[in-house]
Amino acid sequence: MGALGPLGKVAGHHGRWVLQVGLYTAAGSLSSALVGFLLGAAGQALGMGISPLWKAVGVVWLLALLGRSLGKLRFPLPQWRRQTRDVWAKRFSWEAAAALWGLDIGLAFTTRITFSGYWGPAGVAILLSRPMLGMMLFLAYWWGRAALVWTAPLLFPSAAATPWVMDALAYQRPAFQALHRLGLVAMIGGLILQIVSL
Amino acid sequence: MGNSWKTGPAVETHRVQGIVWGVPLGVLGIGVLGSLREPELSLLSAAFMLGWTQGVGP
Numbered sequence: 337m338g339a340l341g342p343l344g345k346v347a348g349h350h351g352r353w354v355l356q357v358g359l360y361t362a363a364g365s366l367s368s369a370l371v372g373f374l375l376g377a378a379g380q381a382l383g384m385g386i387s388p389l390w391k392a393v394g395v396v397w398l399l400a401l402l403g404r405s406l407g408k409l410r411f412p413l414p415q416w417r418r419q420t421r422d423v424w425a426k427r428f429s430w431e432a433a434a435a436l437w438g439l440d441i442g443l444a445f446t447t448r449i450t451f452s453g454y455w456g457p458a459g460v461a462i463l464l465s466r467p468m469l470g471m472m473l474f475l476a477y478w479w480g481r482a483a484l485v486w487t488a489p490l491l492f493p494s495a496a497a498t499p500w501v502m503d504a505l506a507y508q509r510p511a512f513q514a515l516h517r518l519g520l521v522a523m524i525g526g527l528i529l530q531i532v533s534l
Numbered sequence: 535m536g537n538s539w540k541t542g543p544a545v546e547t548h549r550v551q552g553i554v555w556g557v558p559l560g561v562l563g564i565g566v567l568g569s570l571r572e573p574e575l576s577l578l579s580a581a582f583m584l585g586w587t588q589g590v591g592p
Contacts, residue, residue: 449588451587451588453584454588456581457581457584469577473578473581474581476578476585477582477585478585480561480587480588481589482585483585483586485589490553493549505550508550508551508554511555515583515587519562519580519581519587522565522576522580522583526573530573530574
């Protein structure tokens, strides 16, 4: 998003930045909600979710993703190795470009995935087979993704700090990996809580 | 001026670390507490955390 407009702390551009990130977040919320709803509906159509057994299958799936993340298991996961289109920023107004980026990235399946944990909410949405829950799961996932953009004014205290912050963020990749694993563990805990509270 | 070129990055690293860890752990904490009343909240906060880590990009 930084390529589209100035960061929130840059004098005189705060309003534009907020509008741009707001459009990005709102558009991504639409596409994420749709994907989550459709995955839940697909699970429902396949007859999943009726038995608590499907929640146990979800735990196994999340454990497999965790094992893959830790390098203990190796199995392929499909992903489309593309990034969202930079050219939209040149072809359209910045408002339209921000919304298009949000719509595109919110679909999640259409762009490159950093960590395999993405397949956690996707699998759980299908296995729990509740379209509204699937929608909420994907909205939560998207809002987590967009939240990192919203923190940019905190991360970048001034334009002069940008090189330091970019370096610092690059060094945080192991932290993001650790948080990603913790997110999978938390999701496993959430499913187990659902099983025992039946 | 002294060694200010060294202290700047160190300060930024701590700030970045605080935000990178603080935001998702805060949301997860709220989700875990909220799940005592609404079990789905733990799943949703975990999904938020997974989305946060995806935001760093490839």
